Amino acid sequence: MPQNIWNDIAAIPARNLAQNFAEDTGRVEKLTVRQSNILFDFSKTHLDDALMAAFEAASAKANLSEAREKLFSGSIVNPTEGRAAEHTAERGNGAAPQVEMAKALQARMRGLIEAIDAGAMGDVKHVLHIGIGGSALGPKLLIDALGREDSRYDVKIVSNVDAAALAEAVKYMDPHKTIVAVASKTFTTTETLMNAASAIEWMKGAGVEDAEGRVIALTASPDKAIEWGVDESRILPFNEAVGGRYSLWCSIGFPVAIGLGWAAYEELLEGAAAMDRHFRTSEFAVNAPVLAAWADLYYAQVKQCQTRAVFAYDERLRLLPDYLQQLEMESNGKSVTASGEPLPYNSAPVTWGGVGTDAQHAVFQLLHQGTHIIPVEFIVSKTPGHDFDPAHHETLLINCFAQGAALMTGRKSDDGARNYAGDRPSSTLLVDDVTPSVVGALIAFYEHRTYVNAVLLGINPFDQYGVELGKEIAKAIAQVGPSGFDPSTMALIAEAEL
Numbered sequence: 389m390p391q392n393i394w395n396d397i398a399a400i401p402a403r404n405l406a407q408n409f410a411e412d413t414g415r416v417e418k419l420t421v422r423q424s425n426i427l428f429d430f431s432k433t434h435l436d437d438a439l440m441a442a443f444e445a446a447s448a449k450a451n452l453s454e455a456r457e458k459l460f461s462g463s464i465v466n467p468t469e470g471r472a473a474e475h476t477a478e479r480g481n482g483a484a485p486q487v488e489m490a491k492a493l494q495a496r497m498r499g500l501i502e503a504i505d506a507g508a509m510g511d512v513k514h515v516l517h518i519g520i521g522g523s524a525l526g527p528k529l530l531i532d533a534l535g536r537e538d539s540r541y542d543v544k545i546v547s548n549v550d551a552a553a554l555a556e557a558v559k560y561m562d563p564h565k566t567i568v569a570v571a572s573k574t575f576t577t578t579e580t581l582m583n584a585a586s587a588i589e590w591m592k593g594a595g596v597e598d599a600e601g602r603v604i605a606l607t608a609s610p611d612k613a614i615e616w617g618v619d620e621s622r623i624l625p626f627n628e629a630v631g632g633r634y635s636l637w638c639s640i641g642f643p644v645a646i647g648l649g650w651a652a653y654e655e656l657l658e659g660a661a662a663m664d665r666h667f668r669t670s671e672f673a674v675n676a677p678v679l680a681a682w683a684d685l686y687y688a689q690v691k692q693c694q695t696r697a698v699f700a701y702d703e704r705l706r707l708l709p710d711y712l713q714q715l716e717m718e719s720n721g722k723s724v725t726a727s728g729e730p731l732p733y734n735s736a737p738v739t740w741g742g743v744g745t746d747a748q749h750a751v752f753q754l755l756h757q758g759t760h761i762i763p764v765e766f767i768v769s770k771t772p773g774h775d776f777d778p779a780h781h782e783t784l785l786i787n788c789f790a791q792g793a794a795l796m797t798g799r800k801s802d803d804g805a806r807n808y809a810g811d812r813p814s815s816t817l818l819v820d821d822v823t824p825s826v827v828g829a830l831i832a833f834y835e836h837r838t839y840v841n842a843v844l845l846g847i848n849p850f851d852q853y854g855v856e857l858g859k860e861i862a863k864a865i866a867q868v869g870p871s872g873f874d875p876s877t878m879a880l881i882a883e884a885e886l
């Protein structure tokens with residue numbers, strides 16, 4: 389991707405949002421996509437006809453159509469690790485052998501869940517899922533979003549190596565009625581294996597016989613799980629070519645499938661599959677992930693925005709920003725192109741966010757009047773997730789729409805402290821309800837948007853070497869202690885008496 393692509397786009401005269409709306413009465417319709425019971429409204433972004441044409445040209449130069457097909461056909465899209473990225477095959481959209489493999493492994497998972505339901509592991513009430521990063525964030529989001537009313541088991545997810553998290557999770561669990569799902573693609577992750585060992589100790593300490601026999605491994609490295617002590621019959625493997633942060637669709641989704649039931653899990657997959665089909669077959673100008681990525685790139689590259697903010701106006705989706713932080717920042721926070729050249733422009737902005745309306749009373753001041761322009765994304769549901777007075781939900785929706793309007797229109801005042809400049813961009817995703825199929829589609833939308841961003845930036849979104857150095861230094865500190873590091877680090881190690 390030559391650098392002048394952004395220069396070409398930057399050369400297009402900037403128009404403000406008010407002008408865009410005044411000059412194009414069809415703007416809302418043009419920039420609205422309806423797909424999978426989600427309405428995507430991009431009309432409050434600065435995308436206009438000229439910018440859309442420029443991004444269309446940039447996408448052609450970046451071979452986006454070919455890149456899109458490569459993703460679905462199982463071609464190598466992760467060149468530094470020499471492999472495909474086969475998460476879409478988990479929902480039936482991929483190369484035939486991978487789709488077959490995914491189906492077979494999902495059937496294995498279903499078999500184990502049915503056996504547990506039938507009592508094969510005794511009287512089970514609690515599922516303690518232990519994993520971190522991509523092996524935790526997806527299940528955490530889904531259980532929190534969809535398992536509030538209907539969970540068949542009490543599912544808790546523990547990630548942090550700080551065992552205060554484990555202590556909190558097991559506080560109200562009966563160790564005799566608990567199964568432990570150890571989720572790790574590599575089955576080498578320190579935090580996960582340490583927490584898993586402590587969970588086994590917790591069960592043993594309570595007199596559980598054969599505590600090891602209550603462990604299920606969710607992994608792409610079954611040999612490592614066997615080595616660690618899990619019996620082959622309790623290992624749910626998945627395809628190595630599914631990246632950690634794209635793995636909730638396969639056996640990493642075990643707590644979702646067992647907690648919400650198989651039908652809900654299938655709805656989740658089908659929701660994602662429908663979004664796959666939309667992304668794969670729609671023209672770019674009406675393609676939700678593509679339009680979202682174009683707007684992302686306009687703000688990150690042309691407007692030099694360093695962050696983007698996501699606010700879920702729905703308590704059920706409060707963990708969505710956390711999930712997106714890994715998806716977007718671990719995928720696209722890179723300094724080199726896919727072929728290893730230094731990246732001559734910005735990579736992904738920082739993703740951050742929170743839950744509305746809480747965030748309005750905490751951070752929105754800066755969004756409205758700060759010197760940084762921050763593209764905002766609102767996600768809100770037409771249907772409430774509770775039976776209280778409908779006034780709650782109306783207030784939630786009203787506030788969500790009011791914030792987008794206020795950011796865009798602003799309000800002039802001679803008093804600087806009371807002036808709202810306006811022209812601040814946002815997009816709104818209005819979902820019919822927070823159901824497994826909508827959440828599946830929503831997550832697939834974000835996955836594809838992240839991929840489109842990467843393709844136009846010319847970077848590889850599927851590796852994450854940036855996380856390795858810190859792990860190596862931690863291992864060295866654990867092994868060697870306070871020697872051979874910089875003076876500050878050595879002083880800290882000594883002070884903490886490590």
Ligand SMILES: O=P(O)(O)OC[C@H]1O[C@H](O)[C@H](O)[C@@H](O)[C@@H]1O
Pocket residue numbers: 520521522523571572573574575576577580632633718852855
């Ligand atoms: O699933 P695991 O192999 O245990 O890996 C868990 C996580 O740790 C790593 O550090 C990566 O940054 C993540 O992408 C990954 O999801």
